[in-house]
Amino acid sequence: MIFFVLLIFLAIAVVIVITQRHRKGDFLFRIRKLKNKNTALLSEMMKMREESAYFALATDELSQKAFRHLELALDDANSKVIEIDEALRTLESRAKSWFDYTDLYVLIGMQDEAFEEVENIMRKARQDYVRLSKTSS
Known part of the structure; x- marks a missing residue:
């Protein structure tokens, strides 16, 4: 009887380990x-x-102004990308842990949203870049 109880506990432990590995x-x-x-x-x-x-x-002044605008957009995007990178490193170390899973789905989602903001900034920067390349040609 004790053998069966231990076997059931072992089976439960195996299932827990497998699900933890899947989440990880x-x-x-x-x-x-x-x-x-x-x-x-x-x-x-x-x-x-x-x-x-x-x-x-x-x-010409127009190219100078567009270049400054492009530089500001790239600086803004760069600072946000660095923040996202640091947060992802922290999240990666937490994800490698077996027990520190609290709010990881939410935190990863927040970084994904921040990344979408950076993509919007970069989209505008690309438009400025195209405008600059057309005016300088």
């Missing part, structure tokens, strides 16, 4: 997906900043 994998997958998007945005920002650097040398 889900958290890590979502975090890695956001980190990959974040890395892609950082490289795009660096590329835009390098390519738009010669617009600062333009003599």
Whole structure:
């Protein structure tokens, strides 16, 4: 009889461990997906900043103003991307833990929303960049 009770407890423990591993994998997958998007945005920002650097040398006032606007947008997006990256590192370390799962779904969702804000800023920066490249040509 005791053997069966121990066997039932062992089965319950195995089920708990399997579900914890599944949740852990889900958290890590979502975090890695956001980190990959974040890395892609950082490289795009660096590329835009390098390519738009010669617009600062333009003599007309319109190009100078557009360049300053683009720089401000890129700086704003860059600071937010760095904040998101730091938060994702913290969340990743929490997701690797076996017991610290409190509010991870909510926190990952918050970083996803912050990332959408950065994408909107970058969309506007891309429009400014296209405008700059057309006026300088």
